[in-house]
Amino acid sequence: DAKTTQPPSMDCAEGRAANLPCNHSTISGNEYVYWYRQIHSQGPQYIIHGLKNNETNEMASLIITEDRKSSTLILPHATLRDTAVYYCIVIDYNTDKLIFGTGTRLQVFP
Amino acid sequence: GAGVSQSPRYKVAKRGQDVALRCDPISGHVSLFWYQQALGQGPEFLTYFQNEAQLDKSGLPSDRFFAERPEGSVSTLKIQRTQQEDSAVYLCASSLGVGGAFFGQGTRLTVV
Numbered sequence: 382d383a384k385t386t387q388p389p390s391m392d393c394a395e396g397r398a399a400n401l402p403c404n405h406s407t408i409s410g411n412e413y414v415y416w417y418r419q420i421h422s423q424g425p426q427y428i429i430h431g432l433k434n435n436e437t438n439e440m441a442s443l444i445i446t447e448d449r450k451s452s453t454l455i456l457p458h459a460t461l462r463d464t465a466v467y468y469c470i471v472i473d474y475n476t477d478k479l480i481f482g483t484g485t486r487l488q489v490f491p
Numbered sequence: 492g493a494g495v496s497q498s499p500r501y502k503v504a505k506r507g508q509d510v511a512l513r514c515d516p517i518s519g520h521v522s523l524f525w526y527q528q529a530l531g532q533g534p535e536f537l538t539y540f541q542n543e544a545q546l547d548k549s550g551l552p553s554d555r556f557f558a559e560r561p562e563g564s565v566s567t568l569k570i571q572r573t574q575q576e577d578s579a580v581y582l583c584a585s586s587l588g589v590g591g592a593f594f595g596q597g598t599r600l601t602v603v
Contacts, residue, residue: 415591424495424582424594425534468533477522477586478547481533 384408384471390486393463399456401485403469406450413474414445416454418465419484425468428454432474459489493517495595497583503601504573512568512598516585523566524592525558526582534582540566541588573602 386404393399405414415430429436429443431452436443442455456463468484496515504510516523521542526534527550537556539547542563551558555573560566570577580599584592 424584424596427591427593430591466533477588477592478524478536478539479534479584479592480536481526483533 384412384480385469385482387467387469387482387485389483390488392488392490393456393459395461395489395491396458399459399463399487399489401454401456401467401469401487402451403453404451405469405471408449408471411473411475412471414443414449414452415470415472415479416441416443417468417470417479417481418463419468420462420465425481428467459487461489461491463487464489495583495585495593497581497595497598499598500596501599501601503603506574506602507572508602509569509571510573510600512570512581512600514566514568514583514585514595516564516566516583517593518564519587520585520593521563521588522586522592523560524584524586525566525568526584527552528580528582528597530579537568537581570600573600575602578602 416428417425419425431443445452466484466486498513523540525537528534536550538558540560555571557569580597582597584594586592
């Protein structure tokens with residue numbers, strides 16, 4: 382079973398920051414938080430991952446709370462092409478076996 | 492190639508027919524995964540290979556599903572005697588073993 386809880390849907394205005402929350406209260410010390418997204422009719426796309434420190438790359442930022450029980454994916458300037466289902470996944474770094482939940486459907490509007 | 496390649500992209504099968512779906516992973520990736528995604532749902536894990544060894548097949552829904560990766564590179568997912576409930580997108584992913592997997596575009600199987 383997926384170890385994360387995400388809101389089923391969110392809206393965001395184009396050009397604004399999209400903040401997608403994820404709860405993972407049962408995360409253990411050797412588990413990482415991964416984010417993927419899936420645009421309609423495509424395979425899931427890796428976005429970012431982290432253990433306990435905040436991370437940033439060219440696509441997004443990942444903020445993980447100090448107790449690691451929740452995290453937020455931030456898309457700093459959302460575009461229409463960011464409309465997708467976003468999946469937050471907790472995995473043991475040694476296995477890299479991804480167990481997907483139902484994700485958050487992000488709709489970016491003009 | 493640069494990414495994970497799956498073929499065919501679309502497959503229509505008559506109920507009872509056998510099908511074979513192919514996955515070409517990223518060169519050098521030791522881990523390979525198969526997922527099944529029904530319409531409107533998240534991907535469901537089917538099976539996992541590390542090189543040629545199938546380490547986890549706990550997600551295969553029945554003994555009609557069979558996967559192989561004989562030389563530790565290309566993998567084939569075979570479904571025997573297809574049924575309508577097998578209609579889904581089948582996704583393949585590969586990784587270096589740690590640090591996240593990369594997915595192909597998937598094969599959309601429709602059983603009629």
